[in-house]
Amino acid sequence: MSLAYLSPLWFFGYDVALEFLFAVVALMVSIFAFRIYKKTNQGQVKLFGISFSFISMSYFIQSFFNFLIVSEVNAHVCSALKIQSIQMFDAAGLYFHMILMTIGLAVLAYMTIKSEKIRILWMMIALSLFGIFLSASRLYVFFLFSTIFLILLEWHFITNYLQNKQKKTLFIAIAFLLMLFGNIHFLVSVNHQLFYVIGHVLELIAYLLILSNFYLVLKK
Amino acid sequence: MKRDRLEIIFDILNSIREKTGIVLQTHILYKSNLSHQMLVEYVGELIEKGFILENEDKKGKKNYELTKKGYNYLNDYQVIRGFVDSYGLN
Numbered sequence: 055m056s057l058a059y060l061s062p063l064w065f066f067g068y069d070v071a072l073e074f075l076f077a078v079v080a081l082m083v084s085i086f087a088f089r090i091y092k093k094t095n096q097g098q099v100k101l102f103g104i105s106f107s108f109i110s111m112s113y114f115i116q117s118f119f120n121f122l123i124v125s126e127v128n129a130h131v132c133s134a135l136k137i138q139s140i141q142m143f144d145a146a147g148l149y150f151h152m153i154l155m156t157i158g159l160a161v162l163a164y165m166t167i168k169s170e171k172i173r174i175l176w177m178m179i180a181l182s183l184f185g186i187f188l189s190a191s192r193l194y195v196f197f198l199f200s201t202i203f204l205i206l207l208e209w210h211f212i213t214n215y216l217q218n219k220q221k222k223t224l225f226i227a228i229a230f231l232l233m234l235f236g237n238i239h240f241l242v243s244v245n246h247q248l249f250y251v252i253g254h255v256l257e258l259i260a261y262l263l264i265l266s267n268f269y270l271v272l273k274k
Numbered sequence: 275m276k277r278d279r280l281e282i283i284f285d286i287l288n289s290i291r292e293k294t295g296i297v298l299q300t301h302i303l304y305k306s307n308l309s310h311q312m313l314v315e316y317v318g319e320l321i322e323k324g325f326i327l328e329n330e331d332k333k334g335k336k337n338y339e340l341t342k343k344g345y346n347y348l349n350d351y352q353v354i355r356g357f358v359d360s361y362g363l364n
């Protein structure tokens with residue numbers, strides 16, 4: 055089961071651009087978090103930066119492999135590597151995306167529980183990755199674990215908003231809620247092509263909210 | 275409302291900046307509103323992380339000096355606060 059085959063034909067190309075945009079926004083947040091960490095030495099900020107680095111890499115890889123699939127470069131690379139079909143790109147892109155995104159979300163979820171026992175993080179990563187790759191329906195289990203992590207995250211961000219009612223905290227709570235909806239939609243949907251488009255649109259709104267929050271933080 | 279770690283660090287560093295960058299520990303204690311033990315822990319951490327320097331005068335009295343990193347923290351505090359608050363990282 056692959057993501058590329060889930061995409062409707064008319065959406066080819068748009069998904070590559072959107073994934074690239076998500077990667078850039080996540081990278082900006084990650085770099086900024088590391089800059090804040092350098093000034094504060096707060097362990098949680100460091101974890102936050104690490105998690106967004108993984109999330110950014112997962113989108114860059116997804117975008118890159120989807121680009122290979124839809125572009126003419128694909129034919130040349132297939133020919134050079136003696137690959138008969140684009141299935142290998144599709145699978146490689148999907149697996150890298152799943153691994154990196156799972157690690158990113160696990161680190162972010164670990165950050166919210168504010169534990170100092172790093173073994174908990176390793177256990178969360180190991181359990182989710184083994185769970186995904188030992189399953190017969192890897193993509194489904196990937197979305198299941200992502201949903202669990204996103205529920206933990208949404209809980210944290212809503213609590214944060216209730217304790218600190220500001221536009222900035224509200225944007226982040228809504229952004230992660232939209233990501234959660236995207237994941238839940240996949241788990242319950244029958245029409246996965248529609249999911250693919252809706253998922254990307256929800257993520258676009260979520261990342262635009264994260265970007266708006268970024269602007270508000272930098273605006274003194 | 276209880277102050278968090280970032281705010282306490284801001285208060286300590288700001289108490290040094292207000293006195294042109296060098297102060298005695300008693301001044302920090304008075305301005306930061308912390309117990310002596312808490313202050314010793316925070317000051318130790320700030321020295322270790324390079325926000326302040328510990329010096330000794332001719333009489334053997336310790337004073338504390340703000341470093342460039344300490345000044346940067348104070349200047350960027352609002353941005354740091356905004357980012358940390360938005361994601362609940364405190």
